[in-house]
Amino acid sequence: MAGLIERYREHLPFADGDPVVSLEEGSTPLVEAPRLSRRVGARVWLKLEGANPTGSFKDRGMTCAVSAAVREGAEAVICASTGNTAASAAAYAARAGLRGAVIVPEGRIATGKLAQALMHGARVVALRGTFDEALTLVRRLVDRHPIALVNSVNAFRLEGQKTAAFEVLEELGGLDALCIPVGNAGNVTAYWKGFREADHAPRLFGFQAEGAAPLVHGAPVQAPDTVATAIRIGNPARWEEAMDAFTSSRGAVRAVSDAQILDAYRFLAAEEGVFCEPASAASVAGLLAHGAGEAESVACVLTGHGLKDPQMALDQAAAVVPCEPDLSAVERAVLG
Numbered sequence: 001m002a003g004l005i006e007r008y009r010e011h012l013p014f015a016d017g018d019p020v021v022s023l024e025e026g027s028t029p030l031v032e033a034p035r036l037s038r039r040v041g042a043r044v045w046l047k048l049e050g051a052n053p054t055g056s057f058k059d060r061g062m063t064c065a066v067s068a069a070v071r072e073g074a075e076a077v078i079c080a081s082t083g084n085t086a087a088s089a090a091a092y093a094a095r096a097g098l099r100g101a102v103i104v105p106e107g108r109i110a111t112g113k114l115a116q117a118l119m120h121g122a123r124v125v126a127l128r129g130t131f132d133e134a135l136t137l138v139r140r141l142v143d144r145h146p147i148a149l150v151n152s153v154n155a156f157r158l159e160g161q162k163t164a165a166f167e168v169l170e171e172l173g174g175l176d177a178l179c180i181p182v183g184n185a186g187n188v189t190a191y192w193k194g195f196r197e198a199d200h201a202p203r204l205f206g207f208q209a210e211g212a213a214p215l216v217h218g219a220p221v222q223a224p225d226t227v228a229t230a231i232r233i234g235n236p237a238r239w240e241e242a243m244d245a246f247t248s249s250r251g252a253v254r255a256v257s258d259a260q261i262l263d264a265y266r267f268l269a270a271e272e273g274v275f276c277e278p279a280s281a282a283s284v285a286g287l288l289a290h291g292a293g294e295a296e297s298v299a300c301v302l303t304g305h306g307l308k309d310p311q312m313a314l315d316q317a318a319a320v321v322p323c324e325p326d327l328s329a330v331e332r333a334v335l336g
């Protein structure tokens, strides 16, 4: 399977012969969710972005951002991140032979993401501050040093991420509504760009965590907090564009509580066989809590894989059953 620059080159700002840094990202599964569909009263599909090479949708943007950085002669890339951008940037930097640095909020990044960034050889800086402070600082840093910024303020990121909208439309033909978690608001902006370029306009419903819902409140949140660490963001970089996407598509941005997020997280794993990370479950939590207008066909974007955050899973799931190594004990343990 080709990577997405190859697959969608005519819709992307890359010419034949430009350098391409790819891990064959994109082309992710879109699976129907029968139990969720029954609960919602519509046909619901799940876009499994956790099936990307580093386990999140960020790879779509990163293949473009890092390919463009190589084309421009960059030697290093940097990002601020709640975790997934860091993991993806580190992987694509390694692939390209560039140095990578990532700045993450100390103690607020899921274990899997930290392991990825470190294994790929990035310099991982744990900031004693929020994601928003980290982003402000890296933006100042790249003004002073020749390092490519690969956060979603980088236009190439959105170009890559818009391809997910193409894929959904190619599979379903059309769509009434899309539900999506919102943090820094790059992804919803990218989907809207992709849908418009493909001449479709499903309603976009974005969901933020209650404790980190600046777009819902209409004001930045100084100390954002939620169990969904990936979307623990108080001042989204793509604020205006995201609000335009919600308004233009006749959609909305709404908040979901941590309890609703965790309910959806467990439901998807236990009832649909789909393990996503908590932030991703916000899309389904929002659909369950608020609906999606009168939509008959709905796609929920599951942005990252559940294995990103093993500690959260162990905290939320049933305990393991200890057992002595004899048959009757095993019978009791298995059947009891």
Ligand code: AN7
Residues within 6 Å of the ligand: 056, 080, 081, 082, 083, 084, 085, 086, 152, 181, 182, 183, 184, 185, 186, 187, 188, 230, 231, 277, 279, 280, 303, 304
């Ligand atoms: C799983 O990695 O911002 O609204 O620094 O990891 O485009 O920010 C992650 C965001 C949703 C929100 N789901 O997307 C980062 C980062 C998952 C995420 C989002 C993120 P945006």
